[in-house]
Amino acid sequence: MRIRVALSILLIFVAFGVVISLSYAVVFARSSMGTPYQVSTTSSTTATSSTSNQTASGGWFGITGFIVKYVKTALNATVRPRSTFFVMGLALILGLTSSTAAKLLVDYDMIRKTAKEFQAWRKEVDAAKKANDNQTLSKLMKKQQAMMKLQSRASMEQFKVTAVTFVPFLLLWYLFNAVFAGQIVAISPWQLPLAGINLNFVSWYFLSSFAVNFPMMRLFGIGMGEN
Secondary structure, eight states: OHHHHHHHHHHHHHHHHHHHHHHHHHHHHHHHHTOTHHHHHHHHHHHHHHHHHHHHHOSGGGHHHHHHHHHHHHHOOOSTTHHHHHHHHHHHHHHHHHHHHHHHHOOHHHHHHHHHHHHHHHHHHHHHHHHTOHHHHHHHHTTHHHHHHHHHHHHHHHHHHHHHHHHHHHHHHHHHHHHTTTOOOEEEEEEETTTEEEEOHHHHHHHHHHHHHHHHHHHHTOSTTOO
């Protein structure tokens, strides 16, 4: 199982490489044909420069702007393909952090056991209602409060990861969204729904995050579907 998950992660990164290669082939073909892509790129660069200057000069009494400007200069990763790989790496690191926190903090055995008990109780309740067995239904409804407590406990258990990672992740999201503001970090060879061809930080981060999180959850043995 672990070998298959590792291979799936490897295939994901190979797919990323193919997408990036195709993206640059598309860009090269457009630039060679002298299409309006060059004009749009120039306009995007101008808009990016203007946005960067505005970001660097304002926000939180100038402190945020200074941090964004410093990070942008230190990383030197705002130009493709560095920005493409950097956002992929960011999604991988945050996914790894979240999965590690879940593995260490959350008792998934208890959550799965609670889910099975609740589902079994619900099936018995539905069966008693369908059979119009009021005596059995009355007995089952006496367990309702206990079932609700188990559900609440399981929900609080899952909330541990959010409690630990929400603020750091939010700060990192705000920072890098400002660093890559107005910039195209990746180019898709195909028209993507809602995202289009030119992918900004938000679009590329979510695509990268979805690609790495599900295999990583299986690798760490976390989630409701793992045994």
